Amino acid sequence: MKLSRRAMVQLMGGTVLATTLLGPRRALAATKITVLNWQGYGTDEKWALEAFTAATGIEVVHDYFNSEAEMITKLATNPGAYDVVLINSARIAQAAGQGLIQPVDFAKIPNAAGLAPKLKDHDNMQYEGETFGCAWVWGMNGLGVRDGKTDPDSYAALADPAWAGKVALFDDAVTAVGLGALATGQDMNDPKDLEAVKGFLQSVRPNLHNLWTSEDQWNKAFAANEFDLSVAWSGGVVRSFRNGGLPVHFVVPKEGAIGWLDGLAVPTTAPDVDAAHAFINYMIDPDFYFRWATEVGAPASANVDAVAKLPEDDLMKQVHKAEYIDTMSIMSALPDARRDTFNALWQEMKAYYAAK
Amino acid sequence: MSAGPATTAPALNMGGRRLPPWVATTALLLPAYGWLLIAIFLPLGAMFLFSFMTATPIGNKEIGYTIDQYKIFFTQPYMWQVASWTFQIAFATTLICAITGFLAALALARSGLGRSQWIFLILILLPFWTNGLVRIFSWTMVIREGGFLDAVVQFILPEAASVGFLYSRPGIVLGLVHGYLPYMVLTCYIAISTIDDAIVEAAESLGARWWTILGRILIPMAAPGLIAGSVLIFVPVVGAFMEPRILGGPQGVTLGTVIEDSFTQGFNWPQGAALSFMLLAVVLAIFATFSGVLRRNAEL
Numbered sequence: 001m002k003l004s005r006r007a008m009v010q011l012m013g014g015t016v017l018a019t020t021l022l023g024p025r026r027a028l029a030a031t032k033i034t035v036l037n038w039q040g041y042g043t044d045e046k047w048a049l050e051a052f053t054a055a056t057g058i059e060v061v062h063d064y065f066n067s068e069a070e071m072i073t074k075l076a077t078n079p080g081a082y083d084v085v086l087i088n089s090a091r092i093a094q095a096a097g098q099g100l101i102q103p104v105d106f107a108k109i110p111n112a113a114g115l116a117p118k119l120k121d122h123d124n125m126q127y128e129g130e131t132f133g134c135a136w137v138w139g140m141n142g143l144g145v146r147d148g149k150t151d152p153d154s155y156a157a158l159a160d161p162a163w164a165g166k167v168a169l170f171d172d173a174v175t176a177v178g179l180g181a182l183a184t185g186q187d188m189n190d191p192k193d194l195e196a197v198k199g200f201l202q203s204v205r206p207n208l209h210n211l212w213t214s215e216d217q218w219n220k221a222f223a224a225n226e227f228d229l230s231v232a233w234s235g236g237v238v239r240s241f242r243n244g245g246l247p248v249h250f251v252v253p254k255e256g257a258i259g260w261l262d263g264l265a266v267p268t269t270a271p272d273v274d275a276a277h278a279f280i281n282y283m284i285d286p287d288f289y290f291r292w293a294t295e296v297g298a299p300a301s302a303n304v305d306a307v308a309k310l311p312e313d314d315l316m317k318q319v320h321k322a323e324y325i326d327t328m329s330i331m332s333a334l335p336d337a338r339r340d341t342f343n344a345l346w347q348e349m350k351a352y353y354a355a356k
Numbered sequence: 357m358s359a360g361p362a363t364t365a366p367a368l369n370m371g372g373r374r375l376p377p378w379v380a381t382t383a384l385l386l387p388a389y390g391w392l393l394i395a396i397f398l399p400l401g402a403m404f405l406f407s408f409m410t411a412t413p414i415g416n417k418e419i420g421y422t423i424d425q426y427k428i429f430f431t432q433p434y435m436w437q438v439a440s441w442t443f444q445i446a447f448a449t450t451l452i453c454a455i456t457g458f459l460a461a462l463a464l465a466r467s468g469l470g471r472s473q474w475i476f477l478i479l480i481l482l483p484f485w486t487n488g489l490v491r492i493f494s495w496t497m498v499i500r501e502g503g504f505l506d507a508v509v510q511f512i513l514p515e516a517a518s519v520g521f522l523y524s525r526p527g528i529v530l531g532l533v534h535g536y537l538p539y540m541v542l543t544c545y546i547a548i549s550t551i552d553d554a555i556v557e558a559a560e561s562l563g564a565r566w567w568t569i570l571g572r573i574l575i576p577m578a579a580p581g582l583i584a585g586s587v588l589i590f591v592p593v594v595g596a597f598m599e600p601r602i603l604g605g606p607q608g609v610t611l612g613t614v615i616e617d618s619f620t621q622g623f624n625w626p627q628g629a630a631l632s633f634m635l636l637a638v639v640l641a642i643f644a645t646f647s648g649v650l651r652r653n654a655e656l
Contacts, residue, residue, distance in 0.1 A: 066620070067620045067621055069619075069620050069621055069622065069623035070620050072623060073620075073623070172621070173621060173622070208606055209523070209605075209606075210523065210605050210606065211605060211606050224500055224501070224502060225501075225502070226500075226501070336411065339622075339623075340622070340624060343617075343621065343622040343624065344432060347432070347434075347614060347617060347622075348432065348434050350606070350609050351434040351435075351437055351438050351609050352434070353606040353607075353609075354438075354441065354604075354606060354607050354608070354609035355437060356606070356607070
């Protein structure tokens with residue numbers, strides 16, 4: 001009897017999943033899955049991978065991307081290379097539309113029962129009526145402020161002379177335009193008055209010291225006292241404070257935060273779909289989240305049960321109040337033309353900043 | 357290059373029958389040109405095609421053809437400014453490399469160090485063998501406010517203000533000079549070593565001052581090396597994006613970073629490809645300008 005490669009892979013995956021559900025402790029014949037994610041973003045915690053491999057026999061290796069567009073490019077140009085991919089909810093429709101990811105099979109993800117319905121069924125996670133991403137973690141882009149400085153209550157502080165030369169922005173077109181839109185009272189996902197957005201971003205120039213692209217870069221520059229006020233990721237700020245000992249805290253100004261929701265998806269060409277779902281299930285497991293959040297520092301879990309497991313005084317829980325799930329605007333999918341407009345606007349702003 | 361290879365290649369003698377000379381020539385050229393075709397011309401051709409598309413040709417989007425991407429300098433007027441910074445940075449880098457590289461090569465070639473010259477030459481090549489990112493990130497440690505440079509200055513002058521210049525165009529130029537200087541030293545070293553000592557000695561014995569020797573003998577005779585080095589440096593520096601991004605901070609907007617952003621952040625391959633080809637056109641124009649000078653010097 002000759003088994004096709006696909007049947008073989010399914011058989012192996014099925015065996016692995018069956019043993020996962022039955023819960024034996026012994027490791028099985030090695031199944032290897034590849035996860036595509038940002039570096040140092042939860043899925044590659046060493047202790048977690050060891051625990052996962054011990055429980056399921058599935059070995060996990062990683063590949064990393066440095067931008068979401070790079071992630072899409074990697075998916076498109078390396079079919080069959082990845083089993084699980086981290087994907088921002090705003091990119092789900094794009095990736096699904098290009099046939100890069102497949103619908104999530106929640107029957108294979110028992111822990112999905114705990115997901116906040118608003119996040120699990122968020123419009124961004126859907127494409128043509130099907131859910132393509134499993135809500136994993138969410139967070140906010142707000143302001144990171146150096147301890148001891150007066151907390152700004154509005155994004156207008158970024159342009160306030162009081163912070164001259166002490167401001168950093170996130171080098172990301174969608175965040176930058178979203179910031180300008182919120183500061184000028186517009187819909188962050190579809191601002192109508194782009195001149196106002198531009199005006200706000202231009203007004204930041206005298207204060208601007210740095211543009212950052214990675215958490216590592218943010219931490220080094222903040223530690224070197226280069227800036228005091230910066231657009232920052234909520235989770236990043238908690239990590240910087242707790243792990244790096246940096247004197248920083250997170251502020252959500254009155255205009256509201258720029259919310260984001262990250263999902264885990266399975267590429268259409270994934271070699272091992274079942275093992276991929278088993279890994280996603282593990283990633284939304286409350287026990288994994290508890291350890292990740294308390295020992296390393298994580299964004300807020302989309303799993304209500306997981307957040308409930310955290311102690312009341314947990315910094316992560318205090319920053320990511322449940323009310324924000326309802327009040328923050330979540331970055332949504334952008335039509336190509338609007339994305340191009342945002343990119344062109346941000347490129348023009350960067351040239352404007354460089355002309356200083 | 358006056359005689360064509362077809363006329364000089366020996367005819368192969370196979371099994372008593374002589375093959376025409378062009379067969380041997382083709383067979384000998386095939387590996388190199390085949391490799392060039394696969395590794396350079398095919399991807400470049402694909403990129404050239406992409407540059408006329410309306411969207412990145414990945415996935416199952418409808419793709420149309422347009423020349424809009426080539427109009428970026430008119431639809432986005434700030435691009436003129438970006439291009440001007442880029443060329444300023446490239447000129448400054450090339451000029452600094454030319455001066456310091458020429459002097460370093462001169463010192464090496466005419467110092468009478470004998471065999472130990474090679475050790476110094478290898479020391480100059482060292483930056484080539486370190487990873488570019490490591491090199492650039494170590495500069496960020498040195499030139500940032502409160503970095504090593506500041507520490508040294510404040511050790512000597514405790515009250516001195518910060519001299520850090522990270523996130524500025526001079527910072528970018530510094531990183532680029534560090535990375536590309538070896539090209540200039542090597543080309544100048546080779547050019548200077550071919551100058552006959554007797555010419556310099558003759559000038560000295562006739563009473564020429566050192567600057568006359570430098571300006572009337574050494575620089576003109578080493579010009580091919582200077583020009584070759586300048587082209588080798590200018591061309592990659594115009595497209596550099598790593599140094600501007602890391603050392604330039606908000607000031608680090610160049611054609612290279614715009615092209616990189618088009619490919620990665622913007623996922624707009626056609627835009628990136630179009631910009632790259634415009635840059636290639638400028639570079640070819642520079643080559644065309646200097647090719648006459650280079651050929652003339654080669655014949656001397």
